[in-house]
Amino acid sequence: MKKLLTAVSTATLLAATVPAMADGERFVFVSHAPDSDSWWNVIKNALEVASDQVGVTVEYRNPPTGDLADMARIVEQAAASNPNGIIVTIADFNVLQGPITSAIGQGIPVITVNSGTIDQSKQLGALLHVGQPEYDAGKAAGERAKAEGVTKFVCVNHYITNPASVERCQGYADALGVELGSQMIDSGMDPAEVKNKVSAYLTANPDTNGILTLGPNSADPTIAALNDMGKAGQIHFGTFDLDADISQAIKDGTIAFAIDQQPFLQGYLPVVLLTNYARYGVIPPNSVNSGPGFVTKDNIEMVEAQAGTYR
Amino acid sequence: MTDERLQQVSKLRNALIRPELGATAGAVLVFAFFLLIAGDSGMFALQGIENWTVVSAQFALIAVGACLLMIAGEFDLSVGSMIGFAGTVIAILSVQWGWPIWAAILVSFAICIAIGGLNGFLVIRTGLPSFIVTLASLYILRGLTIWLSILTTRQTIIGGVKEAAQGDWLAAVFGGKILTGFFAWMGGNGWIATFSQGPKAGQPVVSGVPMLVVWAVALILFGHLLLTRTKFGNWIFAAGGDAQAARYVGVPVSRVKVLMFMFTAFCACVFATCQVMEFGSAAADRGLLKEFEAIICVVIGGALLTGGYGSVIGAALGALIFGVVQQGLFFSGAESSLFRVFLGTILILAVILNTYIRRMITGER
Numbered sequence: 001m002k003k004l005l006t007a008v009s010t011a012t013l014l015a016a017t018v019p020a021m022a023d024g025e026r027f028v029f030v031s032h033a034p035d036s037d038s039w040w041n042v043i044k045n046a047l048e049v050a051s052d053q054v055g056v057t058v059e060y061r062n063p064p065t066g067d068l069a070d071m072a073r074i075v076e077q078a079a080a081s082n083p084n085g086i087i088v089t090i091a092d093f094n095v096l097q098g099p100i101t102s103a104i105g106q107g108i109p110v111i112t113v114n115s116g117t118i119d120q121s122k123q124l125g126a127l128l129h130v131g132q133p134e135y136d137a138g139k140a141a142g143e144r145a146k147a148e149g150v151t152k153f154v155c156v157n158h159y160i161t162n163p164a165s166v167e168r169c170q171g172y173a174d175a176l177g178v179e180l181g182s183q184m185i186d187s188g189m190d191p192a193e194v195k196n197k198v199s200a201y202l203t204a205n206p207d208t209n210g211i212l213t214l215g216p217n218s219a220d221p222t223i224a225a226l227n228d229m230g231k232a233g234q235i236h237f238g239t240f241d242l243d244a245d246i247s248q249a250i251k252d253g254t255i256a257f258a259i260d261q262q263p264f265l266q267g268y269l270p271v272v273l274l275t276n277y278a279r280y281g282v283i284p285p286n287s288v289n290s291g292p293g294f295v296t297k298d299n300i301e302m303v304e305a306q307a308g309t310y311r
Numbered sequence: 312m313t314d315e316r317l318q319q320v321s322k323l324r325n326a327l328i329r330p331e332l333g334a335t336a337g338a339v340l341v342f343a344f345f346l347l348i349a350g351d352s353g354m355f356a357l358q359g360i361e362n363w364t365v366v367s368a369q370f371a372l373i374a375v376g377a378c379l380l381m382i383a384g385e386f387d388l389s390v391g392s393m394i395g396f397a398g399t400v401i402a403i404l405s406v407q408w409g410w411p412i413w414a415a416i417l418v419s420f421a422i423c424i425a426i427g428g429l430n431g432f433l434v435i436r437t438g439l440p441s442f443i444v445t446l447a448s449l450y451i452l453r454g455l456t457i458w459l460s461i462l463t464t465r466q467t468i469i470g471g472v473k474e475a476a477q478g479d480w481l482a483a484v485f486g487g488k489i490l491t492g493f494f495a496w497m498g499g500n501g502w503i504a505t506f507s508q509g510p511k512a513g514q515p516v517v518s519g520v521p522m523l524v525v526w527a528v529a530l531i532l533f534g535h536l537l538l539t540r541t542k543f544g545n546w547i548f549a550a551g552g553d554a555q556a557a558r559y560v561g562v563p564v565s566r567v568k569v570l571m572f573m574f575t576a577f578c579a580c581v582f583a584t585c586q587v588m589e590f591g592s593a594a595a596d597r598g599l600l601k602e603f604e605a606i607i608c609v610v611i612g613g614a615l616l617t618g619g620y621g622s623v624i625g626a627a628l629g630a631l632i633f634g635v636v637q638q639g640l641f642f643s644g645a646e647s648s649l650f651r652v653f654l655g656t657i658l659i660l661a662v663i664l665n666t667y668i669r670r671m672i673t674g675e676r
Contacts, residue, residue, distance in 0.1 A: 064650075066596060072590060077638055080359040081359070081642055082353050095591070104508070105508060105512065107507045
């Protein structure tokens with residue numbers, strides 16, 4: 001009888017959680033991020049905006065601990081519930097290959113986003129991929145830097161084991177038309193270590209006139225190093241991603257631009273594209289690059305106001 | 312009639328003090344509930360059934376080990392880390408070192424069971440609560456796993472196991488499926504759904520019963536028979552009920568407990584092997600929080616945290632409830648972050664029920 005109580009109270013709880021079924025199509029967005037990852041909040045907000053605008057239901061699912069094997073189960077589950085489309089990150093090609101190809105084999109349209117490459121997306125048979133190609137993002141940064149006169153640079157790589165990081169540096173070098181060679185330094189993650197390595201490099205190579213950092217982990221200590229050396233604002237400085245220190249540096253003129261992969265688009269576009277595919281059968285034939293978007297002194301105010309919600 | 316041992320016990324009371332009764336009623340209610348609210352969502356179509364069966368079977372694998380250990384009066388918090396560790400060992404041995412998969416699996420099992428034995432040995436020797444000892448192994452194993460995989464591959468995910476496992480006899484025991492012919496035949500007759508496009512077009516969407524499920528059923532049966540039909544089963548109850556009293560009557564308490572730690576490690580390794588064979592890769596973050604999920608299943612299934620009381624069937628039903636609720640919430644379209652609210656609620660109500668039952672049995676106030 002206690003069990004009955006259990007059931008009654010759980011039933012009430014559940015009933016409260018079941019949302020009213022909206023008309024229109026139902027899509028499932030499966031990410032690899034654990035609950036604690038706040039970066040994905042932007043994507044959740046984008047899903048909400050898109051589903052409101054086009055009148056569909058989008059369910060956001062993720063493995064609570066970030067366990068990719070659990071994520072594979074979620075993709076299988078999504079396929080079993082027969083949605084009108086699935087949007088999924090390719091966090092690990094090996095693990096997700098089976099579940100994603102099965103879903104596609106059942107005739108469910110799939111768009112891949114964020115992690116993974118366009119090639120992997122094609123290999124799975126997905127409609128298209130929405131993400132930021134790392135090499136191209138680095139190249140776009142390099143083109144901007146070249147226009148502003150950079151000829152010799154240092155790429156501060158704090159995550160050298162990740163192939164994507166190396167591609168960013170490579171793209172930057174290629175855009176400048178110079179060899180990457182020893183201009184990419186393995187800085188490690190420790191802030192003091194990064195700072196010292198950057199100082200040492202700039203002292204040893206005083207003709208360096210460009211810096212690329214790959215995220216807050218390498219950007220923040222580099223800003224500190226430049227301030228200490230009195231070189232802030234003297235050297236062209238671009239970075240990936242944003243945080244409080246980086247936006248302050250953009251306002252100060254220390255950093256010329258920050259590259260934003262615009263996660264909003266990774267949530268918004270797939271929903272709109274899949275809806276139109278379900279309703280009218282139209283879909284762009286090629287993958288979409290959500291980034292690089294550039295954050296500079298001109299738009300930093302707007303970006304800061306929306307940081308964490310839409311940017 | 313003054314002798315309480317001869318006293319008549321009412322049928323109702325007798326039924327109520329069975330540990331799995333609560334879980335049985337709970338399972339029935341959970342199914343009824345989801346049939347009602349998610350009956351047409353694909354949850355009870357074949358593909359949906361496969362989905363929650365596999366998830367429940369995963370929980371059951373580790374719940375059986377945790378259940379026997381808990382009845383023997385101990386905890387193992389290192390189950391989740393053990394899953395990550397075992398998988399990574401298999402992947403490193405097979406992919407990086409080029410060992411045949413069967414050898415990698417066997418060695419991984421040997422290492423895991425040895426670590427389980429070490430856990431038990433430390434608990435017995437130091438007299439420390441197993442909670443603390445296995446909490447230490449939780450951290451040690453997780454750290455070792457990350458270090459080992461970074462050291463050998465510079466990554467925390469090791470892929471390529473599927474290619475290495477191609478045609479291996481032992482890999483099929485963990486990652487294969489049975490009854491595939493039967494399912495293909497049903498698919499061919501159009502009785503079950505088949506793929507409509509892509510490389511697998513024409514094959515059934517559900518191609519067989521995964522070995523994971525077979526392992527879970529086998530372990531549940533083994534655990535149940537061991538506990539209820541053998542002398543060793545009585546020893547497990549005795550060791551967890553009152554270790555000192557059990558020693559006085561000649562039960563080898565230390566041996567029973569160490570063996571149960573080893574069995575728990577074995578179950579974790581089965582879980583890890585099935586996972587690695589199915590997905591073809593191992594990752595250092597696999598199995599996070601699984602130790603608590605195992606304990607939750609066992610507790611929903613009616614075992615007492617203090618040991619000496621519980622049932623494997625109950626734990627299996629607990630795993631079923633856990634799996635069905637987790638996947639069912641998804642099928643019913645509820646917000647996924649509320650799943651934990653729901654789980655916590657079930658857990659606390661189950662524990663309240665269990666405490667009530669214990670008072671009924673022991674008569675304590």
